[in-house]
Amino acid sequence: MNTLAPASAAQAQHDIVDEFAFFGDWTERYQYLIDLGKQLAPFPDDCKTEDYRVHGCQSMVWLVPSGDAANMHFEAISDSAIVSGLIALVLRVYSDRPAAEIVATEPAFIQDIGLAKHLSPTRSNGLAAMLAKLKAYAAAAL
Template structure:
């Protein structure tokens, strides 16, 4: 796992709002795609040792590796793709979800996808891959909360 950094925004909701504002600056989708590519280029490299099947996100046409870390109070994710546009999508997803509590992750719907128009401008395979990444992140958050749940067999003690 790469060393976690603090999220740019205080909450996932604020991150989504800021992403929508940033994308509003661009006049057309050529500029927006270029911005996505630029965001993807800024992702920290993922060591080859972490590019394994254990961290591979299935359901993506491109190769995507997503490495979770942390606790239920703060989950951090590192991720990368072999596709520049998908790496940009990863940068957006990490901005919204990485460094957040499992509860905040599970409570946050990815509204930024619709608000910036991604849902209309991604190919079906990229949309499926994005959905797979989001499902994987939520699955890790759910797993963290499940491991924290009190054991009902001994009265929750």
């Protein structure tokens, strides 16, 4: 995963769409998601609390915000390999951005890479819950 965030959330989404275009089928794309999840930064166990838990996910997901309206940073982790990959994508688009950009950015990449059609209803609900919580943190910072 890139250590330098793309210049904008829109560019990050474009990069994700380009990367997923390399894979011919969803077996390869799921494997790529799992690999992305394995590259998430280590997550502190003391942040695995109810305060940071994302409700609405079937698997356990924790999302920790930091920073301020000018630049918000997020760390997150899941006990599910595929969900951790989804987190990696979400963090590429939304972390280390101004709160106003986070709130204004729709997650078009989910539809653009075909992910919306290939997630179970429970994973789709969990992804929506994670995005809602992340945007709520950004809105609160504004």
